[in-house]
Amino acid sequence: MEIPPNTPLHPDPPPLITVSGTHREMGRQIGEATVAQVMHSLENAHILLAAAYEQLELTWEGARIQASKYMPFAHERYPQYVEELKGIAEGANVAFEDVAILNAMEAVTTDALHLDRCTSMAVNGDRTADGHVLAAHNEDWVPEDESDVYIVHATPDKEPPFLAMNYGGLLPNIGFNAYGIAQLCDSVYPSDSRIGVPRLFVSRAVLAAASPGVAISHMLSPRRAAGYNHMLVHESGELYSVEVSARRFAIIYGEDGYLAHTNNYLSETMCAIESEPEDLVNSRVRYFRALGLIKRTPLHTIKTLQAIQRDHVNYPDSICNHSIEAKTPLDNEKTINALVLDLTAREMHMVWGNPCVNPYHTYHLNA
Secondary structure (H helix, E strand, O other), X not given: OOOOOOOOOOOOOOOEEEEEEOHHHHHHHHHHHOHHXXXXXXXXXXXXXXXXHHHHXXXXXXXXXXXXXXXXXXXXXXXXXXXXXXXXXXXXXXXXXXXXXXXXXXXXXXXXXXXXXXXXXXXXXXXXXXXXXXXXEXXXXXXXXXXXXXXXXXXXXXXXXXXXXXXXXXXXXXXXXXXXXXXXXXXXXXXXXXXXXXXXXXXXXXXXXXXXXXXXXXXXXXXXXXXXXXXXXXXOOOEEXXXXXXXXXXXXXXXXXXXXXXXXXXOHHHHOOEOOHHHHHHXXXXXXXXXXXXXXXXXXXXXHHHHHHOOOOOOOOOOOOOOOOOOOHHHOOEEEEEEEXXXXXXXXXXXXXXXXXXXXXXXXXXX
């Protein structure tokens, strides 16, 4: 099919930021290396809130106040990641109160950013041609943030090294660590959200986990504000989708050697508290499409997963998302990057922008 002429092309790889030290030091190094990306993401957030004022009735100062309600909970549970975020603000020479908005944006906007087109998949060694454990994720977000994508290779003083995709002034959370733990996050929409630990702090903690059980315990942190679907993949081939809300959770186990998930809940427990499920029809279409494509191939490779990431069935609300002409600013989105993780080889294969028109680049975790 013909691709829209305004689909951005990124022939070069996204920047690789290498950091180490304490959490404050790592954050500062990230901020110093990504001043332009952090500033741009803040500008985009200002514009987005202004454009959506009629819907949200939220000014930037109001968003600061709202975000400040969540930070004490984050500090009580994960002070090290609050320090990391403070370092990002210092390094980029911006106010902590502003980057706090970015890291609590879904909560601050009460999930009015109803973006429903991320896709995550995983297959273990029983389902791959070379016995490797693979995971894949299409990151769909507001198109204005696409230019702010980068990769973080981190070596914390007291936690395992990790390799993660990131953009703007966010805490890194989608990637894998030296213990063979990978996490992919899909936004979900529970009706029981509350003021508490923002989702990004919870998911950042998963990158420090040494085992699946520890990772899941972070996903279920006490007084969490809401939740993601956390697709948890372990180098052993263990696969889990952990569907989380503020007060409930359900675990889906990849007993057949594969998993797929999008932005709607799958378990009966969580479907019961899904907010406005009729708004997630396209998510359900993508889920069944991704699941069908995963099941259709007996033995997967990195290339077969990349082919699924380029799929355009149900375009523009497809796995490779081009939905950039929505009715409201809060609904505009597209695939801003896609990645395939080879946990066995400790590699990340990432494409910047839509995978249908852009090349993949390979990054290694050196640990």
